[in-house]
Amino acid sequence: MKTILHIVWYKALSFFKTTTQLKVASITKSIASLFVFGxxxxxxxxxxxxxxxxxxxxxxxxxxxxxxxxxxxxxxxxxxxxxxxxxxxxxxxxxxxxxxxxxxxxxxxxxxxxxxxxxxxxxxxxxxxxxxxxxxxxxxxxxxxxxxxxxxxxxxxxxxxxxxxxxxxxxxxxxxxxxxxxxxxxxxxxxxxxxxxxxxxxxxxxxxxxxxxxxxxxxxxxxxxxxxxxxxxxxxxxxxxxxxxxxxxxxxxxxxxxxxxxxxxxxxxxxxxxxxxxxxxxxxxxxxxxxxxxxxxxETNATANGFFSFAKKSMFEPQTAVLIKKEFWQFFREPSQWIHLAIIMLLIIVFVASIFQLTLGTNQPYLQTVSYLVMYVFNVFLIISVALRFVYPLMSTEGLSFWKIRSAPITLNKVYWLKFLLAVIPILVANEILMIASHHAIAHHQMIVLTGLMTSVFVALSIISMNLGTGTFFADYRETNPIKISSSQGATLTFLMSIAYLVFLIAMLSFPLFGYFQMAYKHIPYSSAMFFVSIGVLLLGSTIVILVSHSIGLKGMKRDF
Amino acid sequence: MIKLHQLTKTFGSFTAVNNLSLELKQGEFFGFLGPNGAGKTTTIKMMTGLFAPTSGQIIINGFDIQKNSFEAKLATGFIPDQPFLYEKLTGKEFLFFSAGLYKLNHGMTSERIEEVIDMLELGSWIDRRAEDYSQGMRQRVCIAAALLHRPKVMVVDEPMVGLDPRSAHVVKRIFKELSQQGVTIFMSTHSLPVAEELCDRIGIIKDGELIFNNTIEALHDYKQQFDGKFESVFLELTK
Structure with a gap:
């Protein structure tokens, strides 16, 4: 018991000393955390x-x-x-x-x-x-x-x-x-x-x-x-x-x-x-x-052959090619990354399969709106979780080996945007599959389908940007475990900000959706003007989120290493 | 080839490097010494773009590292004090990665990689992942990666740490040859014998300020004022 208390005491001491450092970044993080958590x-x-x-x-x-x-x-x-x-x-x-x-x-x-x-x-x-x-x-x-x-x-x-x-x-x-x-x-x-x-x-x-x-x-x-x-x-x-x-x-x-x-x-x-x-x-x-x-x-004695082999000539220019290949091997040779991805993919497949059988067979506009929003929110929540787990740690997982890139003749913006692109492509595809599957039940409501698919692109972009931006700003190059990075204080803050964004989404979508389902129920032609206003505000809000996130991320990228 | 002009770096109220000025000619081998925490690594980090100077200027091969970082970095080969590699890449993949960052022509990359592998005697370990490497092996891979693009300037931070005597001998030979070929080398080290053996000029930094900067011949003369040992000079200067 004495040993346990002795070690716990020093661990607690170390924790409080690092978390209560009077640095501008950590104070900002703590204040922001307090607001967001509250x-x-x-x-x-x-x-x-x-x-x-x-x-x-x-x-x-x-x-x-x-x-x-x-x-x-x-x-x-x-x-x-x-x-x-x-x-x-x-x-x-x-x-x-x-x-x-x-x-x-x-x-x-x-x-x-x-x-x-x-x-x-x-x-x-x-x-x-x-x-x-x-x-x-x-x-x-x-x-x-x-x-x-x-x-x-x-x-x-x-x-x-x-x-x-x-x-x-x-x-x-x-x-x-x-x-x-x-x-x-x-x-x-x-x-x-x-x-x-x-x-x-x-x-x-x-x-x-x-x-x-x-x-x-x-x-x-x-x-x-x-x-x-x-x-x-x-x-x-x-x-x-x-x-x-x-x-x-x-x-x-x-x-x-x-x-x-x-x-x-x-x-x-x-x-x-x-x-x-x-x-x-x-x-x-x-x-x-x-x-x-x-x-x-x-088995680690293998310089890779095949499509992502470093020795193979690539269609991209050398810097882009080696950065893509590095990201690929770093990810797929780390069991905690690909196993987690496999589990999430499996869950998405189960979810897509289940949602295909779903019918929003109610005629009550209120319940239709709630059901649709629950489905939409679940999709977004899934994207938030995936982004938090895989996008947020993207910069931190460079680790202390990042010196090689930082001291090389390559612009840091290029490294940042390449990471963004590598995250955007698979997540956007997964997002659209989820959205198409979840709109399957209401395919006859074309207005809703179009709105859902269109807004989801902006939503995914916003969430990925938020995670990459804050993940870069709060990058911890000393932490080697991606899971710990995605459950750090900065990551929790990002998660809560994503949830706040989700609330904003619900607020923007609920009124036009309810209006639409009500009109459809009463067989009254629906004016799309309300949708335009809401979607306009949503797109504006998303654009602000994207711009602010990247500006934070790019700023963090240029800090001393 | 390397010019540091009134270079200063502060961290809050602490000044790590204070108004450091230095100029190295092509082919010069400069040994940068100093006690722990004197500002050696901070200076090197500024020279390689890892830290931004608070004030002052760094010119490498005629290019300002702040304004023309691409050109300055292209001319530089950097070996850090801690040889961190991407753990999941093999040594050879790390070399390909480095070559790509320096935009090396793909056709010539494989050939050059084999050349540096032979030069540093990296052997079959080069095809194992870095997570299996010893400190010495990591260090040698970092050195190999720094040599790939045939830099005009080498910035080296503690290159001998973790190397066995044979590897240390190989590395010293490579550095000597590079210097003879006209490569300017800026090397930070704690090893006084290594500095004496390799360098044309020695600089000693203490509390962020350059307190000694002279040729190795001048140092030999200076040593005679003490007991003829470089160690005594160093201890006296950094007291």
Whole structure:
């Protein structure tokens, strides 16, 4: 315990000394972060409050259905924490130089593991936790819950919930690293991805949200009854279910059921964490050795042949050619990059396949507008996530090797714009595929399709520009892990700014969309003037975002290296 | 060939390089010495475009590094103190990458790369990724990359760090040959024997100011005022 406290103290000291440096850039970053975080928390709070108000008062779906949807959201939240911990802990538990350093010191392996786990847990879960906190306040405020509710929920529901997700992720990683030593890293990773996708598909197949909604609608407006049969037995064994149940029964005032579900959650969390420590005591050091062995045996003696070979003459002029080839190999030879990309691509394919089957078969203009906006926002959110993960770190991943480019006879603007172009092409293509797929259901509303496709180009450009610009301005050439770069303070700030931009998008699109669906419903010819005004403002706003982002990025590029 | 005119670099209230002026002729081999934190690397970083000077001017091969950075950098071969390479590229790919940055003719690139690989005895390791390299191997790849475009000026920061005796011997031989061929070399080093062995002129910087700048012959004379050792001169000057 003494060792743990000693190391944690110095880590905390180092963290506070670096984050509280009185430099103009860091002060600006902190003030901007404060505003954006505050604004975002406020927005999340109001969004939650209004959504619950809508569900409860306008749609009149009742608190049972509200908590079933909450349970699904919590499942996604659980997976996010779980995946986040697997990915980040791979870096902190195995790849980190600090880990290597501590293994050469007389620090017990379990103590080192605990330090790294805490590091990992706080690093990968803080942003999600903050979002959850704002949502919790929105929820509590709507139902007029006392202050003890927040305290109890945070301590006895949220914390165990997050610990279960994190400890399961880290335990799985240790076991996987040990297995990888026997069956190879590729086979292990493929099994992991297949297993994970399987779990997600199985969950939504079991829960079947569409069936839940249609089942509930049969009983409309008495939607708070007859729901016993809608809970698939398997779902009752999941932490998201226990948490949603505890919240639901708390509203109903059934203390015994609240305590039962809370107790299950806490008990399972204790078991998961204990299991993780037990496995860590047995496996952490061994799996770290396996990792080193895997690293040593990985096939690295290959100067590439083929299309992207450096030796091959390119159609581009030499500087452009070598920069493209470098980006390509740097990306595809880094497992954490291509594996993450593969997972995201898979999710996009699943999403596109699902959305093709979707019908916005309602005639209610309000619901049509909301459904369309949800779909649109989801697409944009996906692009925001991809950009944050892959575009934001683009400049930082140059690392300290960037001296070669900085001291070479090449303009930095060229390097910057080439990175922009390399990010824009694949993301724009993915974005348009998503948009076409999501507009498939409303192909007959040509005005909407055209607007959607056109605005999405500007939206993608804005988001990519924002991420590259701020990613360059806040570039950290010393950090070698792209995942850590995309979850840094600057990245979080960029993410929240992207969300603010998303809110701006919703504000610009919602009124003309509602107007359009209303006119279509009443069979009145629709005047496109309102669309033009909104789209004009949207394009103007996007252009400002693009210009400001690039000017920040280019400025950051010219700083001393 | 290299001209530093009243060069100053400040970081907030700290002055790393203070009003440094220096002129090197073609083929001159300049040894830049000084204690840790004296301003050697800062000067080199300004000469190679990694830092912008707070004031003053740097002319390389007749071109101002600030105003005509393309031409100035084209004439320069830079070897940094820390040989950072792109970890996921092989040594050979890094050499191709460097050649491309200097716009080398593609037809001649492969030939030139093989030439520098032989020159620095890089062997079969050149086809392994940089993540597997030792410090010495990284250093030699950086040196090879700096020589590819046959620069007129070499700016070298601590070239011998991490090199085994054989590699150090090879590198010293290459530098001597380059100097004889008319390449101007600006080399920062902590190794007094290396500076004495290779350089035509020695400069010593302390607290950002150039406190000694003379030919190696003048240094030999100066040494006699002490115990005949360069180390004693250095310790006295930087005291």
């Amino acid at each position: 604004g975002f928390a406020l927005a999340a709070y109001f969004f939650t409050y209004n959504t619950i108000q809508y569900i409860m008062e306008v749609a009149d779906l009742g608190s049972f259905l509200l908590h079933r949807f909450l349970s699904m959201l919590l499942y996604v939240f659980f997976l996010s924490i779980n995946i986040g911990n697997i990915i980040v802990s791979y870096a902190t538990l195995y790849r980190s130089k600090e880990t290597e350093f501590f293994f050469t010191k007389p620090v017990p392996h379990l103590s080192l593991f605990i330090i790294k786990f805490l590091d990992n847990f706080f690093y990968s879960s803080t942003t999600l936790f903050m979002i959850a906190l704002a949502v919790l306040f929105g929820y509590g405020e709507y139902f007029q819950l006392p202050w003890t509710f927040y305290l109890n929920t945070l301590l006895f529901l949220f914390l165990p919930f997050m610990l279960i997700a994190a400890s399961l992720g880290v335990t799985a990683l240790m076991v996987l690293m040990k297995i990888a030593g026997r069956i190879g890293i590729k086979a292990t990773l493929i099994s992991l991805v297949v297993g994970y996708v399987g779990v997600v598909i199985a969950y939504f197949k079991l829960i079947n949200p569409a069936k839940l909604v249609t089942g509930v609608m049969k009983h409309f407006p008495y939607t708070d009854q007859y729901f016993g049969y809608l809970d698939p037995p398997a779902s009752t064994f999941l932490p998201n279910h226990w948490m949603a149940e505890a919240l639901y029964w708390n509203l109903k005032g059934e203390t015994a059921r609240v305590i039962t579900n809370t107790a299950i959650l806490v008990l399972v969390a204790v078991c998961c964490v204990s299991l993780m420590f037990f496995i860590a005591r047995k496996l952490y050091y061994k799996s770290w050795l396996s990792f080193l062995e895997l690293k040593a045996h990985s």
